[in-house]
Amino acid sequence: MSPLVSALNLYDIANVKGVAADLSHCNTPSQVLDFTGASELGNCLKGVNVVVIPAGVPRKPGMTRDDLFNINANIVKTLVEAVADNCPDAFIHVISNPVNSTVPIAAEVLKQKGVYDPKKLFGVTTLDVVRANTFVAEKKNLKLIDVDVPVIGGHAGITILPLLSKTKPSVSFSDEEVEQLTIRIQNAGTEVVEAKAGAGSATLSMAYAAARFVESSLRALDGDGDVYECSFVQSDLTDLPFFASRVKLGRKGIEAMIPSDLQGLSEYEEKALEALKPELKASIEKGIAFAQKQPVTA
Numbered sequence: 001m002s003p004l005v006s007a008l009n010l011y012d013i014a015n016v017k018g019v020a021a022d023l024s025h026c027n028t029p030s031q032v033l034d035f036t037g038a039s040e041l042g043n044c045l046k047g048v049n050v051v052v053i054p055a056g057v058p059r060k061p062g063m064t065r066d067d068l069f070n071i072n073a074n075i076v077k078t079l080v081e082a083v084a085d086n087c088p089d090a091f092i093h094v095i096s097n098p099v100n101s102t103v104p105i106a107a108e109v110l111k112q113k114g115v116y117d118p119k120k121l122f123g124v125t126t127l128d129v130v131r132a133n134t135f136v137a138e139k140k141n142l143k144l145i146d147v148d149v150p151v152i153g154g155h156a157g158i159t160i161l162p163l164l165s166k167t168k169p170s171v172s173f174s175d176e177e178v179e180q181l182t183i184r185i186q187n188a189g190t191e192v193v194e195a196k197a198g199a200g201s202a203t204l205s206m207a208y209a210a211a212r213f214v215e216s217s218l219r220a221l222d223g224d225g226d227v228y229e230c231s232f233v234q235s236d237l238t239d240l241p242f243f244a245s246r247v248k249l250g251r252k253g254i255e256a257m258i259p260s261d262l263q264g265l266s267e268y269e270e271k272a273l274e275a276l277k278p279e280l281k282a283s284i285e286k287g288i289a290f291a292q293k294q295p296v297t298a
Ligand SMILES: NC(=O)C1=CN([C@@H]2O[C@H](COP(=O)(O)OP(=O)(O)OC[C@H]3O[C@@H](n4cnc5c(N)ncnc54)[C@H](O)[C@@H]3O)[C@@H](O)[C@H]2O)C=CC1
Pocket: 010, 035, 036, 054, 055, 056, 057, 058, 059, 068, 072, 075, 094, 095, 096, 097, 098, 099, 124, 125, 126, 127, 128, 155, 200, 201, 202, 203, 206
């Protein structure tokens, strides 16, 4: 099995081969590895361009993403150490929750290893965009392929902030629709966790979202000059050190942030943005404190 297929195999989905075929047009000799399937981690990582980290435990009903911190923080730390040692130039896609903390952990580990490139570290929030697009398309009877809703902030509860006022194509929403859609998008992960009743979280839709983000990264590495995705990254768009927003991807990772996305927000969005900051700040700080207390292995 090629490394690419082994990456996506984790998710046990029927269309994995379709995804792999879609990626095959990329000229970059990229490999995408699933750590969770790799026994000789170091060897497998040499020369890899994109590393996807979905390893860790999922939520059970009643848990928050932060409840996964105690187990997943260490898993992410260990895996990012291996990336730092073996393929420090790779794009790193962190899926493991709580993303609001695991990305800052990854950044600290890379710093301690002396190889941190903030342009290449990504928290995967693509699923929030996929959900926002889907729910808006349903509500407004639009073709899904035409809809694009930026989602900013972080990846847990109220830190997930869909910017419905910036939906493309331009559509208007009543105040009630904004409230209803925002809450649905914020709670969609929990909705799946509850529906699966202890059997895991949104594995299948995450596979779709991960494949989209990987494909975008490979297109950027290939030199496509028109690749934009939302992601939770080191950021100076707000007073928080990490923040999810639309970024332009290029061969060297993030080529540009898009400050205009945060301008001209609706009153509802402005308030929601201020309201999410304390929770997001606390999750970021928790990740940084964890990594600083547990120095990397030499
Ligand atoms: N960022 C996002 O939008 C999303 C994030 N997630 C998160 O992704 C993570 C995985 O979720 P699922 O794939 O649904 O769970 P899963 O249980 O189906 O798969 C997790 C995988 O991690 C592996 N694993 C467990 N402990 C490990 C360790 N110590 N080292 C290496 N690998 C280990 C398991 O063997 C398994 O293959 C969870 O933390 C979940 O919360 C899930 C969905 C969406």
